[in-house]
Amino acid sequence: MRTVFNGRLDGRYEAMMFSFMVLAPLLVGMVAVYVAERHVRHGWGHHAGVGALANIIFTVGTLAIGQEGLICVIIAVPMFATIGAVGGLLMGAICRYLKRPRQTLYGFVLLPLALGAIENPNPEGRVERVERRILIAAPPAEVWRQLMTVDAIRADEVDSAWTYRIGVPKPLAGVVRETPTGLVREVTMGKGIHFQQMSTDWQPQRYVNWRYHFDADSVPAGALDDHVRIGGKYFDLLDTAYTLTPRAGGTELSMTLDYRVSTAFDWYAAPLGRWLLGGQSETLLAFYRRRAEARHRPAAHPPAG
Structure with missing residues (x-):
């Protein structure tokens, strides 16, 4: 099924289509339970567990044969295992209450293939x-300085974010230069990823809004899985804004990140993106806090005498 949904048939049968991402794991769970029920009758918990386990093997198998990358597999496993458990329960009910489970299963085999031929492979998406x-x-001046010049980022400074734990390359530096048209931030990440952030609005020590700009070579081949590629068909970063507000004892730094997801299952992709990018935002804010406070902290003086 994964070989069929490779996106090579004039844009049809994409792996990110509803007919694959939902119906394929449902089918895998059903097939696993059907095979098990041919030998011994099992309970409902067994049906759900077999359906989920079969899909874990399915997703790991796509990684083993090079059909998917590690990031996609990690993201897909919870969804596939859950849908697979539902498929297992459905097949268990069919085996118990219908007289022709094999013929019913054949019908479900054809369902993703039939829907894949007519489904829109380019969903509108949402922001x-x-x-x-x-x-x-x-103070705001020091926080602003950190926002404008971030270099030599160590892996241990940002590795608490799950986006980096699951394989997204870590940031290395982000250095700002002023141009006649505004500020330009040059961002570099691991595996050769590089892109620019253009200021659409900014006030020194108060506010800056960055619009992402990706060139054709910004994300080298193999640096990210195609299905989660930044600036790609299914996912994109749009804007990031930082606001600095003076407070008693320091500065409140707020971060707003806008992103796009364009899948047939945004009900799963959008909340997952909020969780991953929310954790990443918290990690980056904590990074700026540590660096700004370290620079602002007065140096210790030895006692007199």
Whole structure:
């Protein structure tokens, strides 16, 4: 089924279509339970467990044969296992209450193939927003300086974010230069990823809004799975805004991130994106806090005498 849904038939049969992402794991769960029920009758818990396990093997198998990358597999496993459990329960009910389970299963085999031929492979998508804030014990001038010049980022400074834990390359640097048309931030990440952030609006030490710009070579081949490629067909980062507000004892730094998901299952992709990008935003804000506070902290002086 994964070989059929490879996107090579004039844009039809894409792996990110509803007919594959939902119906394929349903079918895998059903087939696994059908085979098991041919030998011994099992309970409902067994049906759900077999359906879920079969889909875990299914997703790991696509990684083993090079059909999918690690990031896609990690993201897909919870969804596939859940739908597979439903498929297992459905097949268990069919085996118990219908006289012709094999013929019913054949009908379900044809369903993703039939729907894949008519489904729109280019869903409109939706724009989502993540907002986070943090209090920093440093003045706005120091926080602003950190936002404008971030270099030599160590892996241990950002590795608490799940986006980086599951394989997204970590940021290395983000250095800003001023041009006649505004600020330009050059961002570099691991595996050769590089892109620009253009300021659409900014006020020194108060506010800056970045619009992402990706060139054709910004994400080298193999740096990210195609299905989660930044600036790709299914996912894109749009804007990131930072607002600095003076507070007693320091600065409140707020971050707003807008992103796009364009899948046939945004009901799963959008909340997952909010969770992953929300955690990433919190990690980045904590990173800015540590650096700003370290720079602002007065150096210790030895005692007199």
